[in-house]
Amino acid sequence: MRVLAAMSGGVDSAVAAARAVEAGHDVTGVHLALARNPQTYRTGARGCCTLEDSRDARRAADVLGIPFYVWDMADRFHADVVDDFVAEYAAGRTPNPCLRCNEKIKFAAVLDRAVALGFDAVVTGHHARLGADGLLRRSVDLAKDQSYVLAVLTREQLDRSVFPLGDSTKAQVREEAARRGLAVADKPDSHDICFIADGDTRGFLAGRLGEAPGEVVDALTGAVVGSHTGAYQYTVGQRRGLHLDRPAPDGRPRYVLSITPKTNTVTVGPAEALEVSTVRAERPVWTGGARPTAPVECEVQLRAHGDVVPATVELTDGGLHAELRRPLRGVAAGQAIVAYRPDPAGDVVLGSATITA
Amino acid sequence: MAYLDHAATTPMLDAALEAYVATAREVGNASSLHAAGRRARRRVEESRERVAAALGARPSEVIFTGGGTESDNLAVKGIFWSRRAAGAGRDRVVCSAVEHHAVLDAVDWLVRHEGAEVSWLPVDAEGRLSPQRLGAELDQHGDRVTLVTAMWANNEVGTVQPVADLAAVAAGHGVPFHTDAVQAVGQVPVDFAASGVAALTVTGHKLGGPTGVGVLLLARDVTATPLLHGGGQERDVRSGTLDAAGIVAFAVAVETAVKAQQEYAARVAALRDDLVARVRRAVPEVVFNGDPVDRLPGNAHFSFTGCEGDALLLLLDAQGIACSTGSACSAGVAQPSHVLLAMGADDDRARSSLRFSLGHTSTAADVDALITALPAAVDRARRAAALRSTPR
Numbered sequence: 001m002r003v004l005a006a007m008s009g010g011v012d013s014a015v016a017a018a019r020a021v022e023a024g025h026d027v028t029g030v031h032l033a034l035a036r037n038p039q040t041y042r043t044g045a046r047g048c049c050t051l052e053d054s055r056d057a058r059r060a061a062d063v064l065g066i067p068f069y070v071w072d073m074a075d076r077f078h079a080d081v082v083d084d085f086v087a088e089y090a091a092g093r094t095p096n097p098c099l100r101c102n103e104k105i106k107f108a109a110v111l112d113r114a115v116a117l118g119f120d121a122v123v124t125g126h127h128a129r130l131g132a133d134g135l136l137r138r139s140v141d142l143a144k145d146q147s148y149v150l151a152v153l154t155r156e157q158l159d160r161s162v163f164p165l166g167d168s169t170k171a172q173v174r175e176e177a178a179r180r181g182l183a184v185a186d187k188p189d190s191h192d193i194c195f196i197a198d199g200d201t202r203g204f205l206a207g208r209l210g211e212a213p214g215e216v217v218d219a220l221t222g223a224v225v226g227s228h229t230g231a232y233q234y235t236v237g238q239r240r241g242l243h244l245d246r247p248a249p250d251g252r253p254r255y256v257l258s259i260t261p262k263t264n265t266v267t268v269g270p271a272e273a274l275e276v277s278t279v280r281a282e283r284p285v286w287t288g289g290a291r292p293t294a295p296v297e298c299e300v301q302l303r304a305h306g307d308v309v310p311a312t313v314e315l316t317d318g319g320l321h322a323e324l325r326r327p328l329r330g331v332a333a334g335q336a337i338v339a340y341r342p343d344p345a346g347d348v349v350l351g352s353a354t355i356t357a
Numbered sequence: 358m359a360y361l362d363h364a365a366t367t368p369m370l371d372a373a374l375e376a377y378v379a380t381a382r383e384v385g386n387a388s389s390l391h392a393a394g395r396r397a398r399r400r401v402e403e404s405r406e407r408v409a410a411a412l413g414a415r416p417s418e419v420i421f422t423g424g425g426t427e428s429d430n431l432a433v434k435g436i437f438w439s440r441r442a443a444g445a446g447r448d449r450v451v452c453s454a455v456e457h458h459a460v461l462d463a464v465d466w467l468v469r470h471e472g473a474e475v476s477w478l479p480v481d482a483e484g485r486l487s488p489q490r491l492g493a494e495l496d497q498h499g500d501r502v503t504l505v506t507a508m509w510a511n512n513e514v515g516t517v518q519p520v521a522d523l524a525a526v527a528a529g530h531g532v533p534f535h536t537d538a539v540q541a542v543g544q545v546p547v548d549f550a551a552s553g554v555a556a557l558t559v560t561g562h563k564l565g566g567p568t569g570v571g572v573l574l575l576a577r578d579v580t581a582t583p584l585l586h587g588g589g590q591e592r593d594v595r596s597g598t599l600d601a602a603g604i605v606a607f608a609v610a611v612e613t614a615v616k617a618q619q620e621y622a623a624r625v626a627a628l629r630d631d632l633v634a635r636v637r638r639a640v641p642e643v644v645f646n647g648d649p650v651d652r653l654p655g656n657a658h659f660s661f662t663g664c665e666g667d668a669l670l671l672l673l674d675a676q677g678i679a680c681s682t683g684s685a686c687s688a689g690v691a692q693p694s695h696v697l698l699a700m701g702a703d704d705d706r707a708r709s710s711l712r713f714s715l716g717h718t719s720t721a722a723d724v725d726a727l728i729t730a731l732p733a734a735v736d737r738a739r740r741a742a743a744l745r746s747t748p749r
Contacts, residue, residue: 116741
């Protein structure tokens, strides 16, 4: 196959490209320039947008002896990921930008361009398994598993994707990088959100959305128990940083239960009020087999690295409905619900959808 | 492989390579007083004389540098500083809009850090500067201008400027004129004295010499404040131990290229004309950029309407064809060419451009390879670009 290896400058994508070369593919490396001004995101090894990362990716491609180019995806990234991230928070939801980037950039804008230019598939360093059966499965390294942020991919997108790392642990990947003479072998993992270099999501949102003072209301009593400078600064399930003026009558901690952008209100309440057993979601994709017409017994995960619980999932007209066997706390609109089928050969991603309530 | 990127760098001439290796085997610092130093100095000074003779300069006007970028920076900043220090209220630079970044960014640095004023000289649709326009600019600001800088020939679109006319206008206003002749030497006749310029940049690796060696020809009555301070080599304008091997090889390459220029230009221009004619026949909707007559013999520059240049480059690279989109930033992200924008092209046309540049090792087979690969690549790049403008 003629494949395009997306190379972030990190160790995973470098080893993924190396394995694609070794598998006999005709590999071309591409680094995605996602920052409009790379200087502003220059923070060492944090994200995937710095000039150092670009050079690291180029160096790895040179060691592998493959062509290497930089593709400018900054405008698309800004519109589809960064602006979307801000708009989702403004709407009282909690987005996952990595998932959105996979859905709109890596396996959409990049994949489409690659296919148009004659490539058969895109290779990435995601930790997930995608075998000959076409099923997406969790990585053998459960701590590094990224099947959650890939579960949004459609059948067409998966059919043009190659994930060479799913059968390896991160430690094995690093060891292989060192053995292959790739200088990124010891490079720290990227964390957090690549376009928020200092990790201050609240500050980033405040800079985009401005201050919008409003009330914090107790769900049980309806009383105003505090104030905030922007409802977008809160996430469902959040406990810290509420700065409430009045303690709860029962003296127990309170959590963010919901955010209502229309009235700019943050509603708080006790932990048990966070518990959710019914989840509704929109824009479902189903890649783990034929689209089911009856409820499916499976397991669901409602946030990246979150708890997994048994559930019954049903596809409805344009949506997805899940009844959890055990209630979960901190279920936030905007996150994905991903349905898995337990499997000794790696849990299989059945489908996913975006949580609405 | 078909190497069609000689304007980026061109293979070293055998004679230059041999001269390099032979000299590099010898020990000696050209500033030392002993026999080894004298031998190195003799090599350097003989080279200086050869370069001067080949380019119509006096040996004392030859300042060896680390290449084109250094020569451009030395000319622009050095003459600016020197003239500003010497004259009341002189703080302006007149610069063409189509300069290489080595000049453009040096001027920009002076604006941002030294309070310089700048007048950009526009070009016409074929990339040509106008001596009349320069005259009008100097009529208006002449007493405040430290220097005029305009390249001899453009590295992207290949347009050759009326340098002698421009230099004469500058001289008429008493303003020194610097020209970046990196692309010109060996391609078109270049004579320092006859051109009337005050400073002229040359680099080795564009004409068959080594990378990392160049000269600034600096007229004897023009002073430049040094960028590098130290041992006081090169008229005290450029300190640093002289690279005898590089300089000897550079001199061989300059002398050879200048001697062969006429014959070379005729042969390469014929190849280039064949390339242009066949590209136009093979690919619909292609725009040929630059001056059709006054242009570098090896340069062919096109806008492939509806393509992205970087996609086309990728596809041609995969077929073993080496060419260039023109300009790139340090992160490697393709920017629309400032040269084409200055020529009045819109963003799309500027981004759709590719440069094919021929040189002393080019053959008809290189052109054949390009013509074989190009139509399918353009077709594919056009489909990819159409897809990009369609939102999902």
